[in-house]
Amino acid sequence: MPHIIIEHSEHLPILPQVLVERVHKAAIATDLFDPTTVKTRAPSYQHYALAQNIEGFIHIQAHIMEGRSTEQKQKLSEALLNCIATYCDTSYSLSVHVYDLLPEIYRKQ
Known part of the structure; x- marks a missing residue:
C-alpha cells in the first residue's frame, strides 16, 4: 500500500514512464510506506476539457490505508x-x- 494513480492528459512535457518512476520515488522518499508496497500507475486521457490557456493536466490520486495523520497526508500530497x-x-x-x-471494506488478493 499505497496505490498511486497518476491521471494525465495524453500530451505531457515528460515521458509517462519517467513520470511514473519519479512519482513512485517521491512517494517512497516520504518514508511513510514500506517501499516494497508502493504501487504506481498512469492512465492517460485523450478526451477532456480544461480552463482556457491550460494545455494539459496531471492529477494524482493516492489511496492509502486509513490511520495516517493529517500531517502525514499533507507531507505525501506536497x-x-x-x-x-x-x-x-x-x-x-x-493536483493531488x-x-x-x-x-x-478494502480487499486484495
Whole structure:
C-alpha cells in the first residue's frame, strides 16, 4: 500500500514512464510506506476539457490505508505535487488528493 494513480492528459512535457518512476520515488522518499508496497500507475486521457490557456493536466490520486495523520497526508500530497511541478509549467493543471482506504471494506488478493 499505497496505490498511486497518476491521471494525465495524453500530451505531457515528460515521458509517462519517467513520470511514473519519479512519482513512485517521491512517494517512497516520504518514508511513510514500506517501499516494497508502493504501487504506481498512469492512465492517460485523450478526451477532456480544461480552463482556457491550460494545455494539459496531471492529477494524482493516492489511496492509502486509513490511520495516517493529517500531517502525514499533507507531507505525501506536497511531495507528490512538488515532484510533478518540477516537470510542468503553468500551462498545466496539477493536483493531488489523498484518499483513505477503509480496512473494513478494502480487499486484495
